[in-house]
Amino acid sequence: MSNEKQYPMTVVGKKKLEDELEFLKTVKRKEVVERIKIARDFGDLSENSEYDSAKEDQAFIEGRISTLESMIRNAVIIEENEQDNGTVTLGKTVSFIEIPDGDEETYTIVGSAEADPLEGLISNDSPIAKSLLGRSVGEQVKVLTPGGEMDVKIISIT
Numbered sequence: 001m002s003n004e005k006q007y008p009m010t011v012v013g014k015k016k017l018e019d020e021l022e023f024l025k026t027v028k029r030k031e032v033v034e035r036i037k038i039a040r041d042f043g044d045l046s047e048n049s050e051y052d053s054a055k056e057d058q059a060f061i062e063g064r065i066s067t068l069e070s071m072i073r074n075a076v077i078i079e080e081n082e083q084d085n086g087t088v089t090l091g092k093t094v095s096f097i098e099i100p101d102g103d104e105e106t107y108t109i110v111g112s113a114e115a116d117p118l119e120g121l122i123s124n125d126s127p128i129a130k131s132l133l134g135r136s137v138g139e140q141v142k143v144l145t146p147g148g149e150m151d152v153k154i155i156s157i158t
Contacts, residue, residue, distance in 0.1 A: 007071045008090055008124065013114030014075050021068040024061055032058045071113045078111070088132045088157055090124050096132070096152040099140065104155070109133070 009017075032054055039051035078091035088094050088109065095106040107122045109132070115123035122129050131143040132154065140153045 004070065004074050006074050006076045007113040008076045008078055008111035009071075009114045010078050010091055010110060013110055013121075014072065014077065016114065017068055017072055017075075021065060021072065024065050024068070028061050029065075032061055075113075076111075086136055086157065088135050088154070090133075093158045094132055094154060095156045096141075096154045099151040099153055105152075 035054040036051065036058065039048055039054050042048050042050060045051050090109055090111070093106060093108040095104060097104050107117075107120050107128065109124050109129045110121045112123040112125050115121050115126070124130070124133065127145045128143055131141050132152075135141055135154055137154050137157055140151060143150050143152055
């Protein structure tokens with residue numbers, strides 16, 4: 001049995017990771033190898049900042065490739081259950097209003113591997129998601145965030 005961390009994610013999230021991996025392997029890897037080759041021609045490698053920069057980029061790309069391969073290998077696809085829209089679970093989109101000001105926010109709760117708050121995708125490990133998981137429409141929930149405490153009321157789950 002594998003002791004590697006499992007990565008819950010949607011089918012779309014896994015596809016994004018696979019696309020990024022393919023891009024890194026087929027495009028970025030070749031680009032950085034070419035940069036290294038050109039930088040070697042500049043002469044003394046001990047004082048060659050272009051060579052050092054290209055080698056750093058290569059290490060970053062190889063590290064990211066390794067990370068992505070692990071995440072994809074250990075992906076656990078979040079099953080969409082159309083019948084259960086009454087409870088906040090991984091993969092669900094939840095809308096809530098802040099109390100008392102009434103600002104509405106909507107997020108989809110995903111695994112950390114595909115979280116992108118600017119796109120409305122929050123990690124199940126985030127304070128907001130942890131507070132909302134298992135809750136239902138109409139419930140008022142206290143959410144502890146790094147910016148302080150806020151009260152929210154869940155208005156929809158899809």
